[in-house]
Amino acid sequence: MDSRLRGSDPPAHGHSRVGGNLSSSVLESVPKLLKQPLRLFMDMSNYFWDGFQHAVFGGCVAFIFNLVSHTSEIRKREYLVGLVVSSSALFFLPSHITSTRSIIDWFYQFLHYPLADWDILLFGIDWHRFFVTHSLMIPVLLLVLVLHKPGGYYRFCVGLCIGMSSHLVWDALTCSMFTPIVFLNNVIEIRGYLAKGWLLVNGMLLFLFAWFVTQKVHRSRKE
Ligand SMILES: [Zn+2]
Numbered sequence: 001m002d003s004r005l006r007g008s009d010p011p012a013h014g015h016s017r018v019g020g021n022l023s024s025s026v027l028e029s030v031p032k033l034l035k036q037p038l039r040l041f042m043d044m045s046n047y048f049w050d051g052f053q054h055a056v057f058g059g060c061v062a063f064i065f066n067l068v069s070h071t072s073e074i075r076k077r078e079y080l081v082g083l084v085v086s087s088s089a090l091f092f093l094p095s096h097i098t099s100t101r102s103i104i105d106w107f108y109q110f111l112h113y114p115l116a117d118w119d120i121l122l123f124g125i126d127w128h129r130f131f132v133t134h135s136l137m138i139p140v141l142l143l144v145l146v147l148h149k150p151g152g153y154y155r156f157c158v159g160l161c162i163g164m165s166s167h168l169v170w171d172a173l174t175c176s177m178f179t180p181i182v183f184l185n186n187v188i189e190i191r192g193y194l195a196k197g198w199l200l201v202n203g204m205l206l207f208l209f210a211w212f213v214t215q216k217v218h219r220s221r222k223e
Pocket residue numbers: 116117134167171
């Protein structure tokens with residue numbers, strides 16, 4: 001089971017390494033008086049700084065998507081929910097709601113971690129950056145399934161695509177060269193530029209796919 005979920009950072013994975021470095025540099029720069037309360041707050045959630053970066057980058061990607069597509073009709077609550085679920089999730093919440101690892105706490109973690117990182121919750125940390133969850137597969141499949149009748153589900157899935165796109169690209173930019181994309185745990189894994197390339201290409205293709213679909217839907221509505 002993931003050590004991150006038990007309340008300490010897993011040392012070998014890019015996510016927490018980035019977050020750890022950032023949080024210590026942030027702590028160094030604040031006045032002495034604020035250090036203790038800030039440390040307490042950050043300890044509430046090991047995922048806080050990673051999640052915060054994912055949320056900010058997700059906002060930037062959503063802004064770009066907004067500029068390049070006619071998305072006024074999808075800019076609704078469902079779109080935002082999808083965006084949050086797959087980019088950063090509710091990273092600002094505490095890591096756990098109960099002290100013991102109960103089933104309620106396990107379900108709660110799905111709110112705390114974004115869709116791509118559900119691989120940790122479902123299969124354990126050894127499978128982290130599983131190729132299915134860290135790719136365009138899930139959002140594309142869901143968007144295709146709801147395409148026949150654009151509405152709330154459609155807007156949610158477009159948000160899911162944009163959030164996941166931002167998550168993958170940010171992972172690619174910040175992950176260490178040792179962080180793998182796992183196809184089969186300890187058997188088939190790719191690392192380094194190959195893994196970064198996987199994340200980057202999937203993220204960018206996903207953005208293009210969402211753009212293409214929204215353009216098509218927009219045009220068909222006008223006709
Ligand atoms: Zn990730």
